[in-house]
Amino acid sequence: MKKTVSFSRDSANVFFHITTRCNLTCRHCYINRDQHGDETLPLETVETWLNLFARRSVKANIVFLGGEPTVHPELAHMIKKARKLGYDSITVDTNGFLFNDILSKVTPQEVDYFSFSLDGATAATNDMIRGAGSYVACTNGIRQAVTRGFSVSVIFTVSQTNIHEIGSMGPLLTSLGVKRFFIQVIGIRGRSAANRTENLQVARNDWLGTVPTAAEEIARQGITVTFPKVFLKAGDRFECAGRVADNYFVFPNGRVYRCPLCEDFAMHSLMVDVNRLTEREPINENDLFQLDIPEGCVMNKLIQPDNLSYRPDGTPKYRIACCLLKEEIAGYTLKRT
Ligand code: SF4
Ligand code: SF4
DSSP states (O other), X not given: OEEEEOOOSSEEEEEEEOBOOOSOOOTTOOOOHHHHXXXXXXXXXXXXXXXXXXXXXXXXXXXXXXXXXXXXXXXXXXXXXXXXXXXXXXXXXXXXXXXXXXXXXXXXTTXXXXXXXXXXXXHHHHHHHHOTTHHHHHHHHHHHHHHTTOOEEEEEEEOTTTGGGGGGHHHHHHHHTOOEEEEEEOOSOTHHHHOTTSOXXXXXXXXXXXXXXXXXXXXXXXXXXXXXXXXXXXXXXXXXXXXXXXXXXXXXXXXXXXXXXXXXXXXXXXXXXXXXXXXXXXXXXXXXXXXXXXXXXXXXXHHOGGGOOBOTTSOBSSOBOOTTOEEEEOOOOOOOO
């Protein structure tokens, strides 16, 4: 059954970019070194920052990401430290190359999920976006992780270039032993914002006509599917996660954002400064979160307005949801009676 995943302040979600280094150069990469730094954080710094965020809430979930987090030779120590600090769930987002023999340095008890990025059901489509050889490396990485007993999820970023393959992902995910599937929508930030000649954004009709049906179909194969709502229906409530949730997007240069769509700008509301988490003076992203506009998400209107549409009187035809608002369909299989 489909449900909307409500925002909550009962637990914190920490998205910790421990490095911005990566072996790939994906076309839609959101990493922006001018804004996020080009450091790889030393182990001691990561441990100190993990401690800071663990104390922000009674329950906290952590996602290690980059860049490619497995290029960090001490990722395994960071995972073990996060476990000791009591993080409720630990996920590693990876492009699948799994450097530094990470799978043999941690156990399935220490990592809740390895989450692999795959942007096509075929090598042709995935590699056009993520680079030659990345499909084979990623699917091999998934097989290795599953064989070693790790829980594995896949993240697929939908854009104009690969939306036609989302419906073919089910059989691939099943054959690979994937338990969860996360669909994301392309954000016009990082490299996608720098290269605006390529229109990657997905039109409303294309999204609504493809993604929810594909998600339902994949869930029917026993895989739990999460996908962003993106386009609100009349009567749906709009909420900005910056106001009602507890998310931290942490970068190696110490910037901490509450909203991923703000990450191309120096609008972060928090900063890790000499190992203390401090609030920044206005004006920052917090001031934008307070604005109520008829289009819904303020940042969407500012950085990716091509998904909006207006009536002749200038009012928007629909509102855009917070980019963090998700729907989830638990995996199930139909039983013969
Ligand atoms: S999207 Fe991820 S894997 Fe691709 S270049 Fe960026 S950090 Fe690397
Ligand atoms: S994406 Fe929009 S609605 Fe969501 S946190 Fe950012 S500004 Fe708020």
